[in-house]
Amino acid sequence: xxxxxxxxxxxxxxxxxxxxxxxxxxxxxxxxxxxxxxxxxxxxxxxxxxxxxxxxxxxxxxxxxxxxxxxxxxxxxxxxxxxxxxxxxxxxxxxxxxxxxxxxxxxxxxxxxxxxxxxxxxxxxxxxxxxxxxxxxxxxxxxxxxxxxxxxxxxxxxxxxxxxxxxxxxxx
Amino acid sequence: xxxxxxxxxxxxxxxxxxxxxxxxxxxxxxxxxxxxxxxxxxxxxxxxxxxxxxxxxxxxxxxxxxxxxxxxxxxxxxxxxxxxxxxxxxxxxxxxxxxxxxxxxxxxxxxxxxxxxxxxxxxxxxxxxxxxxxxxxxxxxxxxxxxxxxxxxxxxxxxxxxxxxxxxxxxxxxxxxxxxxxxxxxxxxxxxxxxxxxxxxxxxxxxxxxxxxxxxxxxxxxxxxxxxxxxxxxxxxxxxxxxxxxxxxxxxxxxxxxxxxxxxxxxxx
Numbered sequence: 001x002x003x004x005x006x007x008x009x010x011x012x013x014x015x016x017x018x019x020x021x022x023x024x025x026x027x028x029x030x031x032x033x034x035x036x037x038x039x040x041x042x043x044x045x046x047x048x049x050x051x052x053x054x055x056x057x058x059x060x061x062x063x064x065x066x067x068x069x070x071x072x073x074x075x076x077x078x079x080x081x082x083x084x085x086x087x088x089x090x091x092x093x094x095x096x097x098x099x100x101x102x103x104x105x106x107x108x109x110x111x112x113x114x115x116x117x118x119x120x121x122x123x124x125x126x127x128x129x130x131x132x133x134x135x136x137x138x139x140x141x142x143x144x145x146x147x148x149x150x151x152x153x154x155x156x157x158x159x160x161x162x163x164x165x166x167x168x169x170x171x172x
Numbered sequence: 173x174x175x176x177x178x179x180x181x182x183x184x185x186x187x188x189x190x191x192x193x194x195x196x197x198x199x200x201x202x203x204x205x206x207x208x209x210x211x212x213x214x215x216x217x218x219x220x221x222x223x224x225x226x227x228x229x230x231x232x233x234x235x236x237x238x239x240x241x242x243x244x245x246x247x248x249x250x251x252x253x254x255x256x257x258x259x260x261x262x263x264x265x266x267x268x269x270x271x272x273x274x275x276x277x278x279x280x281x282x283x284x285x286x287x288x289x290x291x292x293x294x295x296x297x298x299x300x301x302x303x304x305x306x307x308x309x310x311x312x313x314x315x316x317x318x319x320x321x322x323x324x325x326x327x328x329x330x331x332x333x334x335x336x337x338x339x340x341x342x343x344x345x346x347x348x349x350x351x352x353x354x355x356x357x358x359x360x361x362x363x364x365x366x367x368x369x370x371x372x373x374x375x376x377x378x379x380x381x382x383x384x385x386x387x388x389x390x391x392x393x394x395x396x397x398x399x400x401x402x403x404x405x406x407x408x409x410x411x412x413x414x415x416x417x418x419x420x421x422x423x424x425x426x427x428x429x430x431x432x433x434x435x436x437x438x439x440x441x
Contacts, residue, residue, distance in 0.1 A: 020291065028288075032265075
């Protein structure tokens with residue numbers, strides 16, 4: 001019988017399991033604590049009934065039926081937001097997506113406005129292309145669980161892009 | 173077994189190429205026509221099918237002393253349940269900060285939770301059965317745990333997105349499976365060595381931390397890569413395929429490192 005086989009037959013000590021578990025739990029707790037302390041300014045925004053975790057410094061302003069997300073210029077440097085437009089798949093078959101690089105302002109329509117606009121456009125989802133971390137770039141990994149839709153009406157997309165450019169200039 | 177691992181790695185490449193081709197073909201036909209419901213079904217079938225195929229492929233390479241099928245499957249199921257019920261919800265709640273602390277918290281919380289789940293699946297299910305009697309056995313069970321974990325992540329992804337588009341969805345699932353299976357293999361190797369040999373008490377916890385760091389490094393690198401190639405008007409597919417390429421490279425590097433370590437150790441005995 002080889003040494004390895006002998007080792008396999010002997011009673012299994014739990015010391016290693018206990019120590020490894022203790023270290024792992026301690027590491028997780030420490031990480032959680034650091035996250036709480038450093039990320040304590042994190043804001044949560046409810047879009048489409050789902051929580052969107054915002055990084056520190058991002059501000060949400062409420063307008064009539066629109067939530068405007070203001071992103072500090074410095075923080076927004078490497079933000080990439082994909083707006084995925086699926087304008088009625090069975091009607092026009094037009095499925096396209098638009099990318100707005102480094103926006104300082106996102107228009108987040110509330111579910112109410114989404115209902116109103118549904119006839120015009122299907123919906124805009126940032127997670128349809130493969131998950132936030134897949135498409136959005138590093139900045140959006142922090143939006144883990146971001147399953148909410150970012151809504152933007154089809155006919156306003158162009159305006160929205162212009163608006164982004166204007167805001168970028170004004171924030172600077 | 174080492175030859176088996178190499179063959180499994182080769183088989184994996186074939187599987188990925190086949191899956192990629194299938195995804196592209198299906199994407200051409202289904203994206204415009206499939207509604208959310210069928211997309212969910214297709215995505216789930218793909219996730220389960222890929223995990224099962226991979227597990228069978230990997231399992232069949234271990235011809236000399238095959239591990240009990242039910243035990244390999246149990247490890248995968250336990251890891252999947254642990255991931256879906258505890259680990260992934262916990263990670264979603266974690267306060268991931270901005271800035272330099274982000275990586276640290278990512279490794280200590282997200283990475284550690286994921287790898288610790290795989291560790292527990294192997295340690296609490298496979299080890300007590302006395303079937304882990306060589307290092308490669310640990311790799312088998314660890315890979316099963318990794319695939320189980322990836323299956324939970326993939327099904328959650330498919331369901332939460334209301335059915336991902338076929339090509340990017342398949343790319344996401346395949347990349348997730350690749351990396352978690354490889355990281356699971358590494359965790360299994362650590363468990364086997366800890367179980368079979370006299371290693372210092374710090375060895376396994378440190379190994380787990382290193383694995384967690386590799387885990388987070390991959391996902392951060394993939395995100396950075398995706399961000400770098402995603403430009404206005406560009407297709408998101410390039411990012412998806414690059415992510416899969418990175419996953420393949422990561423999985424291959426881990427497998428080669430594992431085989432090298434096993435070869436070196438066997439030569440030293």
